[in-house]
Amino acid sequence: MKKLSQLIATVCFVGYVPVAPGTAGSLVATLAFILMPTYLPHVPFTIGSFALFLLAVWAADRSAGVARPDPSEVVIDEVMGMVVAIAYLPLTPLVLIGSFALFRVFDIAKPFPVRQFEKLPGGWGIVMDDVIAGVYANAALRAGMFLWERYF
Numbered sequence: 001m002k003k004l005s006q007l008i009a010t011v012c013f014v015g016y017v018p019v020a021p022g023t024a025g026s027l028v029a030t031l032a033f034i035l036m037p038t039y040l041p042h043v044p045f046t047i048g049s050f051a052l053f054l055l056a057v058w059a060a061d062r063s064a065g066v067a068r069p070d071p072s073e074v075v076i077d078e079v080m081g082m083v084v085a086i087a088y089l090p091l092t093p094l095v096l097i098g099s100f101a102l103f104r105v106f107d108i109a110k111p112f113p114v115r116q117f118e119k120l121p122g123g124w125g126i127v128m129d130d131v132i133a134g135v136y137a138n139a140a141l142r143a144g145m146f147l148w149e150r151y152f
Helices: 002-009 021-034 042-063 076-085 093-109 122-151
Strands: none
Touching (some): 021 076, 076 122
16 A cells, blocks of 8 residues: 555656656646546536545655655645646636646745645645645636636
8 A cells, every 4th residue: 555655646756756846746737637628527527636635635644754744756736736726627728837837836935824734734734735725826817817808
């Protein structure tokens, strides 16, 4: 089970890239969304997202250590953050690029209360801060899309 949790937590070892593993994990999620239809039905997307969330918390928890509570090689949390960032939006190239960029900004900057979620124990803290960063990215993208449609 330890090897399985490591495989999941590192997203098939993508988390071991030497530079910017979090960005690499987010990019893998974005590339996976490119392969999907531009519209995902809400119910299967919601069920799949919830299942991925539970899997991410489990794998991150098993991979985290006491000395390093959020190891950089664990990137399943970035994948989960990207899932939230694109939730219920059309999977067009512009939306995917925007969600990737905004998610990375919010994940790195960690505006309030993103950083506070890191304090949750184990896998919960590892995953939840990225989920909240994904919520910010999704909201910012929706606001931008609304303003674009309204004024341009």
